[in-house]
Amino acid sequence: MTSFADISGDLERQAIELPSWAFGNSGTRFKVFAQQGVPRDPFEKVADAAEVNRVTGLAPSVALHIPWDRVDDYGKLAAHAEDLGVRLGTINTNTFQDDDYKLGSLAHHDERVRAKAIDHMLECVDIMDATGSRDLKVWLPDGTNYPGQGDLRDRQDRVADSLARVYKRLGPEQRLVLEYKFFEPAFYATDVPDWGTAYVQCLALGERAVVCLDTGHHAPGTNIEFIVMQLLRLGRLGAFDFNSRFYADDDLIVGAADPFQLFRIMYEVVRGGGYDEGSDVTFMLDQCHNIEAKIPGQIRSVLNVQEMTARALLVDRAALADAEAAGDVLAANGVLMDAFYTDVRPALAEWRASRGLPADPMAAYLASGYAEAIVADRQGGAQAGWGA
Numbered sequence: 065m066t067s068f069a070d071i072s073g074d075l076e077r078q079a080i081e082l083p084s085w086a087f088g089n090s091g092t093r094f095k096v097f098a099q100q101g102v103p104r105d106p107f108e109k110v111a112d113a114a115e116v117n118r119v120t121g122l123a124p125s126v127a128l129h130i131p132w133d134r135v136d137d138y139g140k141l142a143a144h145a146e147d148l149g150v151r152l153g154t155i156n157t158n159t160f161q162d163d164d165y166k167l168g169s170l171a172h173h174d175e176r177v178r179a180k181a182i183d184h185m186l187e188c189v190d191i192m193d194a195t196g197s198r199d200l201k202v203w204l205p206d207g208t209n210y211p212g213q214g215d216l217r218d219r220q221d222r223v224a225d226s227l228a229r230v231y232k233r234l235g236p237e238q239r240l241v242l243e244y245k246f247f248e249p250a251f252y253a254t255d256v257p258d259w260g261t262a263y264v265q266c267l268a269l270g271e272r273a274v275v276c277l278d279t280g281h282h283a284p285g286t287n288i289e290f291i292v293m294q295l296l297r298l299g300r301l302g303a304f305d306f307n308s309r310f311y312a313d314d315d316l317i318v319g320a321a322d323p324f325q326l327f328r329i330m331y332e333v334v335r336g337g338g339y340d341e342g343s344d345v346t347f348m349l350d351q352c353h354n355i356e357a358k359i360p361g362q363i364r365s366v367l368n369v370q371e372m373t374a375r376a377l378l379v380d381r382a383a384l385a386d387a388e389a390a391g392d393v394l395a396a397n398g399v400l401m402d403a404f405y406t407d408v409r410p411a412l413a414e415w416r417a418s419r420g421l422p423a424d425p426m427a428a429y430l431a432s433g434y435a436e437a438i439v440a441d442r443q444g445g446a447q448a449g450w451g452a
C-alpha cells in the first residue's frame with residue numbers, strides 16, 4: 065500500500081499556472097454578469113492570482129493573454145508579480161478577435177492577413193523576452209464553415225509555413241506550445257483539430273515545439289488520458305489547459321464535471337513522468353468564472369487538481385503491475401479505484417498546516433478581507449473582460 069506519508073514530498077513540487085483572464089468578467093454569448101471588485105488592468109489581475117497562491121501555495125505563475133494584458137512596461141509587470149511572490153508564465157496569442165481574422169489567421173489565404181497574424185506572434189515573443197516567459201501558446205481559430213470554402217491541404221501547408229516563421233524567432237530556452245480544438249469557431253473543418261495534427265506540425269518544427277492539451281477541446285466520450293499517455297510517450301506533451309466540460313468548450317472549474325476523469329488524467333501524467341522532478345509539462349488552467357466568484361473559483365480549481373494529483377500518486381504501482389501481469393482484471397481495476405476513492409482532504413489539510421499554509425485555503429481567503437477590500441478599492445475605471 066502507498067500511504068500519504070510516501071507521497072507528501074512529491075506534493076511539494078506541484079505548480080499550477082493561473083490564467084489572468086479568469087479574474088476578469090466573462091460569460092456566454094447570452095450575457096456577461098459583471099462582478100464587483102473585478103480587476104481593471106493586468107496589475108490587478110496579477111494581484112488576485114497572487115492571492116490564490118498565498119492561500120494555497122499551489123499557483124506560483126500567471127499566464128497572460130495578448131492583447132488583453134498589453135501593458136507599456138512588461139518589466140514592471142514582472143517586478144510587480146515578483147513582489148507578490150509569483151511570476152509571469154505562458155504568453156497566450158490571440159488571433160481570434162480582429163475583423164481581419166474572419167477567414168483565419170496563420171492559415172489565411174491572403175498574405176497580408178497571414179503576415180499580420182505572424183507579426184502578432186512575433187510581438188508575443190518580444191513580450192516573452194521582457195517577462196522571462198518560456199512558453200508561447202498558439203491556439204488558432206482557423207477553419208472553415210462550409211465544404212469548399214477553403215482548400216484543406218493548402219490551409220495546412222500555410223499553417224506549417226507560418227508556424228515555422230514564428231518558431232525561428234524563439235530563443236534557445238523558449239518553446240512553441242500548439243493547442244488543438246476539434247471545433248469552434250469554425251464548424252466544418254478546423255485547421256488544428258486534434259492532437260495528431262498538432263503533433264505532426266510540432267514534429268516538423270523541432271524539439272521545442274510541443275502540444276497543449278485543453279481538456280475542454282474534445283468530443284464527448286474521448287479517452288483524454290490515452291492522449292496524455294501518447295503525448296508523454298512521444299515527448300511532446302508541453303502543457304495542459306485544465307477546465308471542465310459538460311457539452312463543448314465550457315471552461316468550467318477543473319474536476320467539477322468529471323472528477324474521475326481528472327484522476328485518470330493525473331494518473332497517466334504520473335505514470336508517464338509528467339510529474340517527475342524537472343518535468344517541463346506546464347499545468348495551466350483555462351477557465352472562466354461566469355457566475356461564481358472568481359478568486360474562490362480559482363482556489364477551488366487548484367485544490368481540485370491537488371486532490372486528484374494526491375490520489376493519482378497514491379496508486380500502488382507495484383500492486384497494479386502485479387495484477388496486470390497476472391491478468392487479474394478486477395484486482396488491477398481495484399488498485400486504481402482504491403486510490404481514487406481515498407479521501408485525501410484531511411491529510412492535505414494537515415500537510416498544508418505543517419508547511420505554514422492555511423489548512424483550509426478557502427476559509428482563509430474568505431476570512432482575509434481581500435474580497436471586501438477589492439470591492440471597496442476598485443471603483444471607477446473599466447473592468448477587465450474578454451477584450452480588455
Ligand code: PSV
Binds near residue numbers: 156243313350
Ligand atoms: C480556445 O478555446 C482557448 O482554449 C484558447 O486556449 C484560448 O487562448 C483560450 O481559449 C481563451 O480562453
Ligand code: MN
Binds near residue numbers: 243305
Ligand atoms: Mn485553451
